[in-house]
Amino acid sequence: MRVSGRNVALVALGLLLVAGVAAWWTYNYEYVETERTLRPRGEASYNPLYALKLALQASGVDARSRQRLQLDEVPLGERDTVLVLSDPRTLSPADVDGLLDWVESGGHLLVRTPRLERGAATRTAALLDALRLRTLPKHECMPVARPPAAVNAKDTDGAGVPARLMFCGGTRFTMLAVEPLHAWGDLDSGYAYARLAYGEGTVDVLADFGFLTNGSLEQPTFAALARQLLQPGWKRGTVHLVYAADMPPLSRLLLEHAWMAWLPALLALVAWLWLRTQRFGPAVPPPEPARRALLEHVQASGEHLWRYGRASALYAAVREAFMARLRRRDPLAAALDGRAQAEAIAHRTGAPVADIERALQTPRPNDGADFRNRIARLLQLRQQL
Template sequence: MNGRVPRAALGLLGLLCLGVLVAWWLHHFERVERTVPLPPAGEAAYNPLYALRRALQADGIAVESRQRLDLAAHAPGAHDTVLLFGDPRTLAAREVEMLLAWVDSGGHLIVSTPRGRRLSAPRPSDLLPRLGLALLPGAGGCEAFQVPGQERHVEFCGGTRFTLRGIDPMLSWGDFADGFVFARQAYGAGRVDVLASLDFLENDKLAEAPHAALARQLLDPNYGRGSIHLVYAADVPPLWRLLLEHAWMAWAPLLLALLAWLWMRVQRIGPAMPPPAQARRSLLEHVQASGEHLRRYGRASLLHAAMRDAFLDRLRRRDPYAAALDGVARAEAIAARTGMPAPDIEHALRSPRPRDGNDFRLRVARLIEMRRRL
């Protein structure tokens, strides 16, 4: 009995401590619910118009969503609406023709101006020039948009404004001074809406009441009369960004290992060594060295003879009559053609005095001048 009493007392003491801990926990903490937004998954992760499609389906509107226009496989009806969420400059000329022909039959086309400045000039076959619009990069700013019962709102802050050329739009938003952010024009039996930006239709922005109201007004012309085709470009991050964000645990150690290997293999850095002398293979230098050698050893007459032969060869081609003469007659004929004194010509054609450098240079200079004047 005496050995069991301490064990029972210790058990009761442990239960008492546990009860106190539970009471303290329940007194200081309470269960609450918290909603944590998860990142989009599935189609909502790459389709920026996924929320718009679901909203239109909930309203009983027939809607199709795809990444490419593909008018041959998905031809819109006469009262349908096509929304191009992307750069209209990527459309081929054939697609532009088919698209405008469909609008002329009663369709409703919605496009946005591209962002960024293009280095090349717009092609006449592009969609926006065909509609009579010209881009104004860097013009204007945000546009105020007030919905009754909502706070003050602004739109098109980062969009590219445009101007109208010879067009009287049905509806417009903006002016000719700062450019337009929206214009609706009639095209045959259909309508074409051009906006500076369609960002307000994206998944994370459509929940705002001003954006939902603006989207409903934009889709109004054929709303409920036909299907709505939402054409988007899949927003897939570039490979370098995926590697940088999700594969750093693999490439970072490999990069450190590569740097360590390079550090081990690199040569020790010392004073800069002069570059080795390269062999001189210039033909002009060899010719000059050969001439200097002949002149130094009293063979300057060979150089003079070579220069005289070159002059006489050109003389035979230019004036065969003068070349056939000899002595004073030849010198006078050459003088008549070149305008130089006949004695100087006769002196130049004779061989120089041995080891007389000045006489050699004078005769060669006259031969060069005579050859130039032929």
């Protein structure tokens, strides 16, 4: 095989070009490390207190989390701690009585105030009524005179925000003839935090639990306050974290997370409907079903009679039709008989008398040609009358 110099030059030029691109890529390529925050998975995706549970377990505290209180299924110890993240108004009267009896025997309970309702005053909860607390229709970010005794006023979070602004947005409350062990707030602007003695136990009431949820404990102020809130039962019993996960409806989950599946399916459905639909607008009435012509029925009936030896009946029907017209057009000829009738018809139509006599006589049996000739002659004479 002979290789031309032109082909060799093209191959060499291609290899040179590939080598140049590879050298340029190697020289300009740079490894860069990037950090991307992934969406939480597993329990962290639905448990807002998952980070707090892990932090407590890492500190040697027996911490458990669940969605519901379930006092009948999970008995509480005398030195246990229960944190109820959900709205206290969702607690049943039996749960409220059970919690108060347990706190009175030495337990530690942490609850928050209900969210402010729009257009009306915030409805109180049975648990707060038993503690002689009243919510205030205030949720604005209010400066607090001094922080709780458990937290240093000089502590700030990672963003440099003072600790006294942590409870912004929560519903404040006031106390009726109750002397708290610790409190944060005043009578004018309301309290954001209070620790109350109830029997042998204590109850911590806060305006907001946002600093205890996932992603918030990274701030030093939030972590320090969480540690001080759990101090009464620290390592003395089990910490029960009741988060009551508020799962969004299925339609919202599909809209936010499954659009890559339902959007192509929706487009495919629309395309299929477009192909199946002839036009848009009012429904077109269905066309009338096709009907067979009358002559087809007549022909089918004649073939049936002929097949079963009823040719005489066909001939009689055609002859009767001819005679009926003859009676209407020439009653005198119709009243005659035999050759006289044939001559009268011949005089009117101009046809030969012999042909008329033959047409008026019954055809021979099983003679198709004779049958067709006489039928055709009668039809022709009928048209000539």
